[in-house]
Amino acid sequence: MRFTIKREQFTKALSMASRAIPNAATNALLLNYRLEVTSKGLEITSSNGNISIWTYIPFEMNGEEVLRDTTEGAILANARFLNDVVHKLDSDEITFEVIDGTYARLIAGKSEFKLTNCQDAEEYPDIDLEPAGNSFTLPAPHLTELVDETAFAAASAMRLVTDVLRAVNLKAVNGQLIAIATDGARVSRKSIPCDEELMLNANVPADALKEIVKMFDGVSEVSLSATEDRAVFSFGNTVAATRLISGNYPFSDSVIPKSFTRYLDVSSRQLIAAIERVSAMTANEKTRVVRLTMEEESVVVSSSSDTNGSAKESIETFEFNGEPLSIAFNADFVIAAIRALGSESITISFAGEMKPFIVRNPDDEAIVELITPMRTR
Amino acid sequence: MRFTIKREQFTKALSMASRAIPNAATNALLLNYRLEVTSKGLEITSSNGNISIWTYIPFEMNGEEVLRDTTEGAILANARFLNDVVHKLDSDEITFEVIDGTYARLIAGKSEFKLTNCQDAEEYPDIDLEPAGNSFTLPAPHLTELVDETAFAAASAMRLVTDVLRAVNLKAVNGQLIAIATDGARVSRKSIPCDEELMLNANVPADALKEIVKMFDGVSEVSLSATEDRAVFSFGNTVAATRLISGNYPFSDSVIPKSFTRYLDVSSRQLIAAIERVSAMTANEKTRVVRLTMEEESVVVSSSSDTNGSAKESIETFEFNGEPLSIAFNADFVIAAIRALGSESITISFAGEMKPFIVRNPDDEAIVELITPMRTR
Numbered sequence: 098m099r100f101t102i103k104r105e106q107f108t109k110a111l112s113m114a115s116r117a118i119p120n121a122a123t124n125a126l127l128l129n130y131r132l133e134v135t136s137k138g139l140e141i142t143s144s145n146g147n148i149s150i151w152t153y154i155p156f157e158m159n160g161e162e163v164l165r166d167t168t169e170g171a172i173l174a175n176a177r178f179l180n181d182v183v184h185k186l187d188s189d190e191i192t193f194e195v196i197d198g199t200y201a202r203l204i205a206g207k208s209e210f211k212l213t214n215c216q217d218a219e220e221y222p223d224i225d226l227e228p229a230g231n232s233f234t235l236p237a238p239h240l241t242e243l244v245d246e247t248a249f250a251a252a253s254a255m256r257l258v259t260d261v262l263r264a265v266n267l268k269a270v271n272g273q274l275i276a277i278a279t280d281g282a283r284v285s286r287k288s289i290p291c292d293e294e295l296m297l298n299a300n301v302p303a304d305a306l307k308e309i310v311k312m313f314d315g316v317s318e319v320s321l322s323a324t325e326d327r328a329v330f331s332f333g334n335t336v337a338a339t340r341l342i343s344g345n346y347p348f349s350d351s352v353i354p355k356s357f358t359r360y361l362d363v364s365s366r367q368l369i370a371a372i373e374r375v376s377a378m379t380a381n382e383k384t385r386v387v388r389l390t391m392e393e394e395s396v397v398v399s400s401s402s403d404t405n406g407s408a409k410e411s412i413e414t415f416e417f418n419g420e421p422l423s424i425a426f427n428a429d430f431v432i433a434a435i436r437a438l439g440s441e442s443i444t445i446s447f448a449g450e451m452k453p454f455i456v457r458n459p460d461d462e463a464i465v466e467l468i469t470p471m472r473t474r
Numbered sequence: 475m476r477f478t479i480k481r482e483q484f485t486k487a488l489s490m491a492s493r494a495i496p497n498a499a500t501n502a503l504l505l506n507y508r509l510e511v512t513s514k515g516l517e518i519t520s521s522n523g524n525i526s527i528w529t530y531i532p533f534e535m536n537g538e539e540v541l542r543d544t545t546e547g548a549i550l551a552n553a554r555f556l557n558d559v560v561h562k563l564d565s566d567e568i569t570f571e572v573i574d575g576t577y578a579r580l581i582a583g584k585s586e587f588k589l590t591n592c593q594d595a596e597e598y599p600d601i602d603l604e605p606a607g608n609s610f611t612l613p614a615p616h617l618t619e620l621v622d623e624t625a626f627a628a629a630s631a632m633r634l635v636t637d638v639l640r641a642v643n644l645k646a647v648n649g650q651l652i653a654i655a656t657d658g659a660r661v662s663r664k665s666i667p668c669d670e671e672l673m674l675n676a677n678v679p680a681d682a683l684k685e686i687v688k689m690f691d692g693v694s695e696v697s698l699s700a701t702e703d704r705a706v707f708s709f710g711n712t713v714a715a716t717r718l719i720s721g722n723y724p725f726s727d728s729v730i731p732k733s734f735t736r737y738l739d740v741s742s743r744q745l746i747a748a749i750e751r752v753s754a755m756t757a758n759e760k761t762r763v764v765r766l767t768m769e770e771e772s773v774v775v776s777s778s779s780d781t782n783g784s785a786k787e788s789i790e791t792f793e794f795n796g797e798p799l800s801i802a803f804n805a806d807f808v809i810a811a812i813r814a815l816g817s818e819s820i821t822i823s824f825a826g827e828m829k830p831f832i833v834r835n836p837d838d839e840a841i842v843e844l845i846t847p848m849r850t851r
Contacts, residue, residue, distance in 0.1 A: 178782060182754045187747065200783075207790060208751055213783040370564065374585055377559040405555060406577075406590040413584060 098170025099194040100134050103163040104205070106154050107191055108183055110141055111176075113152050113335055116308045118176040119145035124222065130179060131221045132193070133171035138164055142224060143176065148305040149224045150312075152335040166192075171218035172201060182210060226336045228329045231296050232322035235274070237313040237332060239289050240321075243267075243276045244310045246437045246464055250285035251278040251303035259344070264300035266346035267328075278303060279348050283430045284467040285437060286353070299323045300346055305339035312337065353467055354453060357446040359419030361391055362459070365435050365443050367412060371398040375408045376428040385428040386471055392421040400428075424450055425473045431456065434466035475547025476571040477511050480540040481582070483531050484568055485560055487518055490529050490712055493685045495553040496522035501599065507556060508598045509570070510548035515541055519601060520553065525682040526601045527689075529712040543569075548595030549578060559587060603713045605706045608673050609699035612651070614690040614709060616666050617698075620644075620653045621687045623814045623841055627662035628655040628680035636721070641677035643723035644700075655680060656725050660807045661844040662814060663730070676700045677723055682716035689714065730844055731830060734823040736796030738768055739836070742812050742820050744789060748775040752785045753805040762805040763848055769798040777805075801827055802850045808833065811843035 114130055122128055122145065131142040138155040156164045172195050183191065188206030195201045198217060203210040244265065252262040266277045274291040277284065309330050313319065320331040329338045376385040378400045390397045396415045401407035424447065435443055440458035447454045456466040491507055499505055499522065508519040515532040533541045549572050560568065565583035572578045575594065580587040621642065629639040643654045651668040654661065686707050690696065697708040706715045753762040755777045767774045773792045778784035801824065812820055817835035824831045833843040 175782065178754060182751060185747070185751045185754060206787075208748075208785065208787040210755065210785040211783045214781055370562070371585075374559060374562045377555060377562060378587065404591055405552065406588045408559075408585065408587040410583075410585040 098132075098134055098172055099166065099168045099192075100139055100164055101166045101190055101192040102139060102154065104183065104186060104189060104191050106158065106163045107139075110139075110152050110154050110334075111180055111183060113312050114141045114143040114150050115176060115180055116312065117143040117145050117148045117150040117337075122146075126173065126216065126221055128176055129173035129216060129221070130176045131171065131173055131218055133218065134167045134169050136169075139167075142221070142226075144222070144224050147302060148308060148337065148339045149226060150335065150337045151224070151226045155334070170195060172199075173216040173218055173221055174201065174212060175214055178212070224338075225327075226329060226338050228320070228322035228331060228336075230322050230324035232320060233292060233295050233297075234318055234320045235289075235291065237316045237319045240319050241310045241313055243274070243287050243289060244306050246287045246439075247276045247278045247285040248303040248307050249278070249433050249437060250280060250283050250466075252280035254304065259347075260342050261300055261344045261346060263303055264342045264346070265303050265306055266348065267297060267299050267301055267323075268346075269295040269297040277346065277348055282427070282469045283434070284348060284352065285434070285465075286350075286467070287464040289463065297321075297323060298346075299328055300342040300344065301328055301339060302342060309337045309339065352453070353465060354446075354448045354455065357448050357455070359391065359417065359422050359447040361389075361396065361445045361447070362416040362442060363396070363412060363445070364414060365438070365441060367414065368398070368443070369432055369435055371410045371412060372428050372432060375400045375410050378402045378405050378408045379428070384471075386425055386473055387428040387431070388423060388425040388473065390421075390423040391417045393417055419447070422447055422450060424454065425471045426454075426468055427471060430468050434468060437466060438464060475509075475511055475549055476543065476545045476569075477516055477541055478543045478567055478569040479516060479531065481560065481563060481566060481568050483535065483540045484516075487516075487529050487531050487711075488557055488560055490689050491518045491520040491527050492553060492557055493689065494520040494522050494525045494527040494714075495557075499523075503550065503593065503598055505553055506550035506593060506598070507553045508548065508550055508595055510595065511544045511546045513546075516544075519598070519603075521599070521601050524679060525685060525714065525716045526603060527712065527714045528601070528603045532711070547572060549576075550593040550595055550598055551578060551589060552591055555589070601715075602704075603706060603715050605697070605699035605708060605713075607699050607701035609697060610669060610672050610674075611695055611697045612666075612668065614693045614696045617696050618687045618690055620651070620664050620666060621683050623664045623816075624653045624655045624662040625680040625684050626655070626810050626814060627657060627660050627843075629657035631681065636724075637719050638677055638721045638723060640680055641719045641723070642680050642683055643725070644674060644676050644678055644705075645723075646672040646674040654723065654725055659804070659846050660811070661725060661729065662811070662842075663727075663844070664841040666840065674698075674700060675723075676705055677719040677721065678705055678716060679719060686714045686716065729830075730842060731823075731825045731832065734825050734832070736768070736794065736799050736824040738766075738773065738822045738824070739793040739819060740773070740789060740822070741791060742815070742818055744791065745775075745820070746809055746812055748787045748789060749805050749809060752777045752787050755779045755782050755785045756805075761848075763802055763850055764805040764808070765800060765802040765850065767798075767800040768794045770794055796824070799824055799827060801831065802848045803831075803845055804848060807845050811845060814843060815841060 133140045140153040142151045186205045192204045199215045201212045272293040273288045275288040277286045316332040379385040387400045396412040399409035434456045438458040444459045510517045517530040563582045569581045576592045578589045649670040650665045652665040654663045693709040756762040764777045773789040776786035811833045815835040821836045
């Protein structure tokens with residue numbers, strides 16, 4: 098096996114594949130890239146057991162030769178080392194050749210590296226990246242939006258919750274592709290139009306989904322297919338697969354209140370800044386709790402802490418409709434929800450002091466952020 | 475006690491004083507700033523036991539009123555909270571007033587903070603910031619250079635070495651102010667001209683010294699005084715004091731070889747890049763060992779690792795004088811030394827395979843970097 102490749106393209110492909118390289122692995126083989134020269138070009142495979150990536154560099158790109166002097170074959174090469182070295186090189190091209198079995202040589206400009214720790218490609222686990230089940234295509238920027246605006250609300254891997262709360266539920270219903278993420282205390286829901294015929298209901302791990310959409314740079318379309326236990330995303334020269342989390346997703350739209358009694362319209366920037374300042378009082382506390390006290394003439398953000406004191410700030414510009422209301426919440430949840438909406442102003446709809454409330458972009462019905470209030474003294 | 479202050483000046487003064495605020499303290503009082511309004515202005519004091527800082531904001535700066543509506547008095551206020559809040563505020567002015575004893579109020583624009591965790595200023599430890607002993611003045615940029623080019627070579631706090639190796643030795647001899655730092659395996663020595671009369675020999679903790687020079691922004695002169703156990707730096711509206719480390723500094727100029735048998739002239743950038751690349755082979759190892767193999771016609775940087783393999787790179791442009799030589803060293807030490815010199819090309823002078831070698835800027839005799847080679851297989 099042998100190839101000479103443009104460093105720029107090699108670097109890009111490795112940085113894609115590196116997203117599935119684990120920091121540590123029970124199976125040490127996964128610390129390698131599987132490199133294979135075929136009639137297609139140079140194929141690179143990586144996997145951390147949950148997410149697997151396959152990408153290839155063809156012989157030519159945009160009419161320019163990027164891969165030459167190849168002989169077919171495959172080998173496993175240490176991923177961390179390859180990333181590190183290829184990143185530091187400054188030559189235009191890199192030559193890689195297997196000398197025998199587990200011993201390879203990398204030459205770039207005046208540098209020469211002998212890799213004595215390569216491994217037989219045959220030993221690499223079987224990675225199934227073939228699309229299966231329903232398959233459909235959607236614009237890559239739409240999928241990115243869907244993920245950016247919802248995945249943050251999934252439970253983090255740190256929390257001891259049922260596995261399924263670490264997933265984003267992707268579901269096609271009546272011509273809508275809906276993404277929902279919840280950690281039990283908040284819900285983020287976004288929908289985009291899709292083909293009426295489409296059938297899908299998959300719990301995709303939020304972390305994997307976030308990694309996958311980061312790879313869409315410059316890609317216009319993504320094809321997605323899902324079976325019971327895995328989803329496969331194909332885009333450009335790359336295929337990424339992730340395991341799915343089984344089980345019913347513990348959320349239905351009936352959780353979202355339909356009728357509200359109060360509405361607050363306010364500038365996103367002003368509300369976030371006030372919450373940030375006021376919550377400085379809760380610096381040492383695990384959860385930053387902030388209270389919003391609203392009446393027609395005034396809206397005040399406040400917080401208090403037994404050890405530090407208390408803070409309050411009145412909001413200058415707002416419109417509030419309804420009976421006076423005071424409601425406490427996790428400051429970080431509200432800030433994350435407002436940021437996900439990405440709009441200059443927001444509408445918060447309340448159904449009562451202890452009822453979940455909804456944060457919305459007044460110009461975009463497709464996204465809903467629901468947050469459960471907190472009980473305070 | 476009460477004051478209204480321009481936020482910009484308050485922020486700057488707090489960010490100075492914050493350099494002496496500990497992350498955690500055996501004496502919890504040190505987690506506070508001592509704030510005092512006097513006839514001078516607003517005085518802020520902080521200390522972590524090793525380094526202490528006093529700075530003040532006068533009533534007027536550059537003809538502009540920055541401090542007004544004051545009443546004299548003092549209080550201790552939580553440093554972390556003040557930094558956090560003042561940083562997040564966007565009003566032009568901030569008003570701070572003590573309501574009674576340990577309870578204060580901070581008002582800025584539409585925000586109001588009640589601080590119930592303030593403490594009596596009388597409880598703050600006595601901090602002696604009066605200059606004492608020999609005192610002399612030098613340009614602030616010279617002291618910054620002295621520190622930037624030497625302090626990196628002091629032993630880090632992590633290492634189990636005698637305390638004195640964590641210091642930079644500042645010594646005035648025959649009209650030269652010399653800074654020396656060594657961790658036992660390398661030495662960095664820089665001298666600048668000073669007054670012939672000056673007497674000084676102080677072991678200043680390297681960490682404190684690095685913090686202090688960071689405060690020199692916009693300052694032209696520093697006055698330095700030292701007694702047996704502490705040094706005091708005065709500059710602008712600020713005084714910083716640090717404890718000194720007692721004991722003889724374990725280094726004399728006689729350690730620096732005077733005669734050499736080989737010389738290598740090489741580009742700083744090229745040598746650093748080659749060492750960085752080649753040492754990628756030693757990624758998992760505690761010390762990155764690299765070897766330099768030199769003869770008249772070729773200079774090769776190489777490294778090898780039992781687990782990963784080996785690497786070599788030849789340097790394109792160089793001049794080597796002397797018998798062939800091969801020498802191994804800690805890659806990070808040589809890179810740090812070259813960076814400290816800040817010159818485009820360097821000269822390395824060798825006295826033999828197991829003798830310390832010297833890295834120099836050919837145009838600046840005032841700085842010497844000495845490195846001990848390493849034994850390898």
